[in-house]
Amino acid sequence: MPPRTLHPALRELALTVRILSRNPSAVMGGTIIAAMVFLALFAPLLAPYDPVRLSLPDRLLPPGGGHFFGTDELGRDIFTRVLYGARISLSIGLLVISVAGGIGALIGATSGYFGGKIDSVVMRVMDVILSFPSLVLALALAAALGPSLVNAIFATAFVMIPKFARMVRGEALAVREMPFVAASRVAGAGHGFIIRRHILPNCLNSAIVLATLTLGDAILIAASLSFIGLGAQPPTPEWGAMIASGRKFLMDQWWYATFPGLFILATVIGFNIFGDALRDVLDPRIRR
């Protein structure tokens, strides 16, 4: 039995972590994510070079020697740039998910709780956004806003909002019929209180799972935008942008585009399998 002195929410968290640690795919996904976070956090300490300093004599060196992953056409160390790229990609992912998740959950909870005409209108708008392939829509939006990292983040977040809104709305529809909501209404709780204290907390588990699962997508879309030139601009060491410039050298200098690509792959897979495991673990039916 866990000690009673802990804050109750922390106790629940500790339990979740304990169950997760017994789930192999959670451990694997979690390890990848933890490794990425570690590399990103300590990039300045781990990286042997400066990510943006040019050194033309060292251009396009193969992996080995002083450069684990080789160098690019301007003589920058690719290992260094990949580490700094982890900072950028992870921040983009987190930012996108917080913005999209926050706005989407609020829209979904309100829409589902009130129902009726508001709900129909809001959900049709979400359907319209969802009906476009997210990459295409993000591309169009980023192109319209102009190429910059901030605009790419905004565009990516925008196309992610409907996923959260739909999911939370579905849960809100179920939660608002629960007797504890009726009991609170009788006690005198207003709509705002019920949405904040009953609807949103009860959608939290699914929202966290969806956030973990879509974090990979968000990183991928943002990297794709940078690849096309609509996101991070040179000399920012962003993975998508690095692949884009490495593409020209793929035949002869394979390492240039390959290493950033591998990191994107690992990150996306890490978040996906961790999200899958989290979904299983947070399901209250399996929990106890």
Next chain:
Amino acid sequence: MSEPLLLVANLCKAFPLGGGFFGGGKRLLKAVDGVDLSLSRGETLGLVGESGSGKSTVGNCILRLLDPDSGSIAFDGVELAELTGQALIKARARMQVVFQDPQSSLDPRMTVGGIVSLPLRVQGRARGRELRERAAAALSEVGLGPECLDRYPHEFSGGQRQRIGLARALVADPAFVVMDEPTSALDVSVQAQILNLMAGLQQRRGHAYLFISHDLTVVRHVSRRIAVMYLGAIIETAPTDALFTHPAHPYTRALLASVPLPDPRKRRNLARLTGDVPSPVDLPPGCRFHPRCPEAMAVCACEAPPKVSLAAGHDVVCHLHSSG
């Protein structure tokens, strides 16, 4: 008898059934059709009926969880039926509810302390440390210790959860509590504990209860008066003893006869009902019970029976007792 705390008159609630796609042929399910009730301070009124009889709908209309179509609900001298917004919240502050399912009536994401103190919090009557203290006091009244405050509902058994629901209902010191089948989801042994707890609370605090149940033995145990509902209408109201000794309505008699006896050697002539409850969408003409009534007469099929008073507080809606 003093002025009643709650006076419900001619309450009606119908639910539209999703009729034709083009709006044509929309039909109404008459869940509650002209219900009158009165309840004094500190009294328990039992409301019995089989499932689908509309007894929970009556409770929900009184609590204004549902908006009644017509009729009046006077609570402590204030007419609730038309109130909205803040005025409703204020008028409803002295009402509470306990639901059947102790699992879904407690928010799984809140601690027990948060759940129990919620009425005080949303009514702005306490904050911070005081919320916790009053929640602890309410929990101790239902026999739970202060160590429960920081736990989550799933850590408790069904009976304990129902106690938590009771604590939430009494924390804001209500005058009136709707008990919507509060013991139906519990084991028999736990049922008795909860019922005794409720009775004790009522004695100390003077709550009035509307006790909704399908279980006649339970209702008999807790109520001073009983109202019997059939298909959205109250067909008999009587003091508990009178109802059990001289049931006047044929439906009440059948209901009483259906209560199982603990002694298997005792056998009774079961006035067993035949047929099913008619659809509340197409109510039968005349008396709503006549298609199943063992004593139906010609008049029952065409004329709605009047309400007849047999004795003080004993009313029945039946042609058998109308003199004329």
